[in-house]
Amino acid sequence: MVINHKILENAGAIIKNYIASENIFTEGESANYYFQIVSGNVKMNNYDESGKESIQHLLEKGDCIGESLLFVDRSYPMNAVALNSCEILSLTKEKFLALLKENPKICFEMNKSISEKLYYKQIMAQNMCTQSPTVKLKTLMDYMKSFGCVEKRFTFQIPLTRQQMANLTGLCVETVIRALKKMERDGKLLTENGKILY
């Protein structure tokens, strides 16, 4: 969790509820709130001209959404969409910035949060340029696994659908499936009724 729940509520944050596929914000809007997930999952995405979806980030409980836009005078370059029922704490930009000014510890946590997302972006930016689909998927899965507690081989279940992995890497689903099968053949991962163990 980036900011303590109580602190946020004391600062004036309220809980908003969202249903699956509901937009939290959309591309082009200006950022007026700080959002932090209490429960549920959220994706940040874009669509290209042909309608193909690209997923920027997948977020879960404790993560904040689009916080970097609160520090620059720009509109959102992507959408934030609830993947399931979500409870999200929201605090106005003004109150959020005031909270940071008077609380260095929270400010530090915010830096950590933004840096973590930047780290992911840096890894993926390089990844997207690499040609090989297996390398792209390996990089993505290594990153996901780095959050898992257990380090044993084939114990971490990738919490993504193949469709999501395709949208995260810019590959098409069919290529993801073929690449994963190849990796399974090469003993890089295990599969258990569709679930990927890495």
Add this chain to the structure above:
DNA sequence: TCATTAAAGTTAT
């Protein structure tokens, strides 16, 4: 080699 299209099977809502 990978994307695209199509078609069919499977899972989740």
Add this chain to the structure above:
DNA sequence: ATAACTTTAATGA
């Protein structure tokens, strides 16, 4: 039930 996801196969850049 219906939509979303998975898989296989054929074709083309």
